[in-house]
Each structure stands twice: as C-alpha cells, then as structure tokens.
Amino acid sequence: MNKLLLSLSVGMIVLMLSACTFGVNPDGESITVFSERHYDTDQILFDLFEQQTGIRVNVIDGGADELINRLENESEDTSADVLIIADAGRLHRAKTKDLLQPVESDTLFENIPSNYRDADNYWFGLTKRARVLVYHPDRVDPSELSTYEALTEPEWEGRVVTRTSTNIYNQSLMASFIEIMGEEDARAWAEGITANFARTPAGNDRDQSKFVVEGGADVAIMNTYYIGRMMNSSDPFEQEVAETVGVFFPNQDTTGTHVNVSAAGVTKHSDNVEAAVQFIEFLSGEEAQESFANANYEYPVNENVEMHDLLKSWGEFKAQDINLSVLGENSYQATIIMDEVGWE
Numbered sequence: 224m225n226k227l228l229l230s231l232s233v234g235m236i237v238l239m240l241s242a243c244t245f246g247v248n249p250d251g252e253s254i255t256v257f258s259e260r261h262y263d264t265d266q267i268l269f270d271l272f273e274q275q276t277g278i279r280v281n282v283i284d285g286g287a288d289e290l291i292n293r294l295e296n297e298s299e300d301t302s303a304d305v306l307i308i309a310d311a312g313r314l315h316r317a318k319t320k321d322l323l324q325p326v327e328s329d330t331l332f333e334n335i336p337s338n339y340r341d342a343d344n345y346w347f348g349l350t351k352r353a354r355v356l357v358y359h360p361d362r363v364d365p366s367e368l369s370t371y372e373a374l375t376e377p378e379w380e381g382r383v384v385t386r387t388s389t390n391i392y393n394q395s396l397m398a399s400f401i402e403i404m405g406e407e408d409a410r411a412w413a414e415g416i417t418a419n420f421a422r423t424p425a426g427n428d429r430d431q432s433k434f435v436v437e438g439g440a441d442v443a444i445m446n447t448y449y450i451g452r453m454m455n456s457s458d459p460f461e462q463e464v465a466e467t468v469g470v471f472f473p474n475q476d477t478t479g480t481h482v483n484v485s486a487a488g489v490t491k492h493s494d495n496v497e498a499a500v501q502f503i504e505f506l507s508g509e510e511a512q513e514s515f516a517n518a519n520y521e522y523p524v525n526e527n528v529e530m531h532d533l534l535k536s537w538g539e540f541k542a543q544d545i546n547l548s549v550l551g552e553n554s555y556q557a558t559i560i561m562d563e564v565g566w567e
C-alpha cells in the first residue's frame with residue numbers, strides 16, 4: 224500500500240515537473256549567446272524574449288577576444304548561436320575569421336540604420352557610443368575645443384590623454400580617420416596627438432578622465448558611456464570625476480564625432496539560425512532597445528527609441544558619416560600607423 228502511494232506521488236511529481244517545463248518552454252527550444260555584456264537588465268530582457276517566443280536564452284559571458292577565440296576553437300561543435308561584442312572592429316575580426324554568417328532580415332534592415340550594420344549583413348549594431356573630448360572646466364573653456372585635429376596644435380602640448388594604441392577603441396578611431404581623411408592626414412593626426420600627450424598612454428578610458436580631474440591633463444579622448452557608469456559608481460571618486468568633467472562632441476561643423484557600436488551576429492555554425500535571428504530582431508525592436516541601451520548609458524540604434532536622460536542632457540550631435548564596416552577593414556593599417564608614430 225505504502226509502495227503504491229510512493230510510486231503514485233513520484234509519478235505525480237514527475238508529471239508536475241514536466242508540466243512546468245512544458246508551460247515555460249513548450250518544445251525545449253533554446254539559443255546560446257556568447258556575450259561581452261553582463262548587465263542585470265539584459266537578463267530581464269532575455270526572460271521577456273523567452274515569454275514571448277518560448278525560446279530560452281543561455282548566456283556565456285566573456286571578454287571579446289576570449290569569446291572569438293573560443294568560437295574559433297569550437298568551430299562546428301560550438302553551442303553558440305549569437306555573438307555580441309562591444310566594438311565593430313572586433314565583429315569584423317569575427318567575420319574575417321569566418322565565424323559569422325550573413326542574415327537577411329527586413330526587421331533588422333528597418334530597425335538599424337545602414338551605416339550601423341555590416342555592409343554584407345554579418346553583424347548588426349544594437350547600441351552606439353561616441354568617442355568624445357572630456358575636459359576639466361577649470362582649465363578648458365569649451366569654446367577652445369573644436370575638432371580632434373585641433374588637439375594636435377602646439378597649444379595642447381602636454382595636455383591630452385587617451386589610452387594605448389593596443390586598445391581597439393583607439394584603433395577604431397584611427398580607422399575612421401583613415402577613411403575620412405585618407406592615410407596621410409590620419410598619420411599626421413596620430414603623430415600630432417602623440418606629441419601632445421600628457422603622459423605615456425596608460426590605463427583604461429575611466430583612468431583618462433580621473434587623470435584629468437587629478438590635474439595630470441586637461442582633455443581626455445574617451446567613450447561617453449563611462450561618464451554614465453562613473454556617475455552611478457559606488458566609488459565616490461568616480462562620482463566626483465563624472466560630475467566634474469565636461470563632455471564635448473568634436474567635429475560638429477566638419478566630419479562629425481566618432482561613434483562605434485555594440486553589435487550582434489549569428490554564428491556560422493549555429494544550429495538554430497531562425498531563433499538566433501529572431502533574438503537579434505527582438506533586441507533591435509522598440510520594446511527592447513531602451514533598456515538594452517540604458518544598461519550601459521549608450522544610444523539606441525533604433526531611431527524611434529528615446530535615449531537616456533543623461534545623454535539627452537548632452538544634446539543631439541552629428542556623428543561621422545561612414546559605414547562602420549570600415550572600422551574593421553582599416554584597423555590593421557591603423558595599428559601600423561600608430562606604431563610607426565610611436566603611440567604606445
């Protein structure tokens with residue numbers, strides 16, 4: 224009698240468990256995302272995607288190069304369906320290593336302006352950031368600032384900081400200049416900016432603005448979202464830095480401010496391409512874009528979506544008018560030039 228009860232209740236539990244699973248994820252469909260992003264709000268979006276589609280999202284976090292190497296090593300055995308990376312240059316690297324596949328999607332074409340996606344549709348920008356001039360208002364009046372090029376003038380000698388040339392953000396900045404100015408002028412810019420550095424390049428983007436507030440330099444070249452992240456940091460000095468500095472968008476009367484994107488592509492060996500595309504479409508849509516961009520104080524690529532209040536406070540700006548594919552295409556040449564002019 225007891226045995227019968229026991230097996231009945233075990234049977235009930237098994238039934239209940241499978242009913243639960245069935246309710247959430249009817250056919251057990253799932254995708255795996257290799258992502259450089261790791262924000263709590265992303266998980267809320269992924270849960271929403273699962274509710275709407277029944278497709279579960281497994282996320283594997285890692286650094287960009289680490290994830291690209293892993294994709295390469297796993298080759299056709301990879302579990303990854305989607306790769307999300309925070310730089311168009313690196314996405315291009317994944318494309319040239321034959322790790323992604325092209326996607327035809329009217330939804331993506333509609334939601335994402337053409338200059339923020341790969342010309343051959345191997346990756347799609349989801350959020351964008353600007354690489355701006357951050358200055359100390361006690362030592363620089365914004366009226367003294369104009370363009371990236373003007374910072375190579377003698378009056379800025381010993382007053383400018385940015386990170387090393389091994390960093391992809393600066394490689395992408397240089398790559399954009401090669402596209403816009405041509406190689407010769409881009410080299411002259413790299414030479415001139417290196418001559419005006421306040422110190423041998425060191426540290427990350429945040430460190431450049433900290434150095435400005437500490438008095439080591441007057442202007443830093445860095446990405447906008449770090450200001451938002453420092454403003455909301457638990458470190459009081461980071462808050463102070465973010466509240467002290469001014470943000471200036473260079474080249475507004477000329478070629479525009481340099482922008483770069485976080486972007487996603489479908490992996491070449493995905494075994495669920497349809498769901499992978501559906502996922503990227505979801506992230507580019509109006510419902511997801513605001514929260515996806517705000518998680519890192521970035522600009523949504525979808526033009527129907529409002530930007531974060533902090534970004535609104537800086538005002539609208541004119542971005543470089545180039546297809547971001549060139550950031551990857553010119554990045555090798557960019558590193559050669561920066562190396563040649565002695566930008567460490």
Ligand SMILES: [Fe+2]
Nearest residue numbers: 309392428446
């Ligand atoms: Fe970053």
